[in-house]
Amino acid sequence: MACSFGSLVKNAVGSNGVANFYDEWLAAGERIQGAFRNSPMVARDADIPWIRTRQDAKVKLMVSNSLGFPTMGGTVLKGEIPAGWHTGKHAHGEESLHILRGRGFSVIDGQRFDWHEGSTLQVPYRAAHQHFNTGGEPAQYLSAMCFELEEFVRLAKLEQLEDCGATDPAELAAIPPQASEYLRDGPRALIHLEDAPTDPGDEPTAQLAANQKQHHLTKYLVFPRNGFKPASVAMAHVFEEPPGHHSGRHKHLEAMLYVLSGEGHSEMGGVRQRWQAGDLLHVPPAMWEHEHFNEGDKACRLLRIQFGIRFWFTNIWPDGYTSRRATDELGRPIQAGRIEADANAAVESPVEAGGAALTS
Ligand SMILES: [Fe+2]
Numbered sequence: 001m002a003c004s005f006g007s008l009v010k011n012a013v014g015s016n017g018v019a020n021f022y023d024e025w026l027a028a029g030e031r032i033q034g035a036f037r038n039s040p041m042v043a044r045d046a047d048i049p050w051i052r053t054r055q056d057a058k059v060k061l062m063v064s065n066s067l068g069f070p071t072m073g074g075t076v077l078k079g080e081i082p083a084g085w086h087t088g089k090h091a092h093g094e095e096s097l098h099i100l101r102g103r104g105f106s107v108i109d110g111q112r113f114d115w116h117e118g119s120t121l122q123v124p125y126r127a128a129h130q131h132f133n134t135g136g137e138p139a140q141y142l143s144a145m146c147f148e149l150e151e152f153v154r155l156a157k158l159e160q161l162e163d164c165g166a167t168d169p170a171e172l173a174a175i176p177p178q179a180s181e182y183l184r185d186g187p188r189a190l191i192h193l194e195d196a197p198t199d200p201g202d203e204p205t206a207q208l209a210a211n212q213k214q215h216h217l218t219k220y221l222v223f224p225r226n227g228f229k230p231a232s233v234a235m236a237h238v239f240e241e242p243p244g245h246h247s248g249r250h251k252h253l254e255a256m257l258y259v260l261s262g263e264g265h266s267e268m269g270g271v272r273q274r275w276q277a278g279d280l281l282h283v284p285p286a287m288w289e290h291e292h293f294n295e296g297d298k299a300c301r302l303l304r305i306q307f308g309i310r311f312w313f314t315n316i317w318p319d320g321y322t323s324r325r326a327t328d329e330l331g332r333p334i335q336a337g338r339i340e341a342d343a344n345a346a347v348e349s350p351v352e353a354g355g356a357a358l359t360s
């Protein structure tokens with residue numbers, strides 16, 4: 001097997017002033033924590049250009065490690081399907097999708113699932129799938145996967161079965177209608193927002209003190225209580241905060257929040273991050289206290305994306321990584337409610353997407 005000179009040096013003990021592997025390990029924790037402070041936390045929709053790929057006529061990668069976000073290996077992109085078009089057909093790891101606008105259907109493992117704005121789809125690991133726009137306007141979707149994590153553990157495999165393009169009406173007519181929101185002999189693949197429950201059922205994480213009264217309103221999407229069996233990624237919730245309201249304050253490992261509507265800001269680790277509809281907020285795996293504020297005159301709706309790797313690590317170290325509720329100076333839990341005049345004194349973010357710190 002080939003062995004590079006660099007790898008030999010790393011195993012040497014302090015040769016030529018180069019840190020050996022153990023010295024690098026000793027420094028890793030501080031280096032990682034420092035990097036959080038210099039990393040972007042909001043992917044701003046307006047700043048990210050569309051590109052074309054074999055899969056999508058228009059697509060933009062929003063959050064990924066390759067863009068400088070300190071992720072646990074998850075990726076989120078936004079795609080647009082022109083009227084009368086379909087995406088490519090492909091297979092890869094597990095994927096969770098939320099329809100942002102438009103109307104159409106997806107074919108997953110040969111089964112059709114009809115969708116419209118607010119629908120969420122769960123694609124199982126390695127299932128071939130393709131999306132068709134049947135409306136008169138462009139359709140948009142948000143997609144979350146663990147491609148970079150799968151790549152790191154040497155399991156990533158993306159196979160392109162067809163390219164995107166205009167849909168042949170005869171081909172469209174030949175696709176059988178939807179029979180169920182469930183895969184044949186399998187878990188659920190589709191839920192519409194109007195059908196999403198607002199109670200968590202017996203969902204264990206919802207019982208944690210850190211998640212009590214965290215939002216004014218919560219709708220549950222890809223959860224076992226709804227018939228889904230997500231493993232690595234899920235479009236999990238839609239949260240709503242009315243005008244003049246804030247969320248609870250807590251801390252946990254990674255999550256991502258896509259702003260469906262409204263505008264506001266989040267305070268994360270003492271730094272204020274502004275966002276508006278179309279943006280994607282990355283809560284890094286830093287166990288920072290955070291809280292979301294809606295100071296606008298319209299309700300804020302946030303779509304929460306969760307990655308299974310977070311819970312894998314929470315199980316490894318429950319004392320360190322289990323979600324925690326933050327309290328005020330009198331020890332009272334900070335839960336969702338009205339914004340008070342002195343409630344947010346965080347400084348503005350010095351970092352913009354792309355990782356460069358502003359100089360002014
Ligand atoms: Fe896909």
Ligand SMILES: [Fe+2]
Binds near residue numbers: 250251252255
């Ligand atoms: Fe949170």
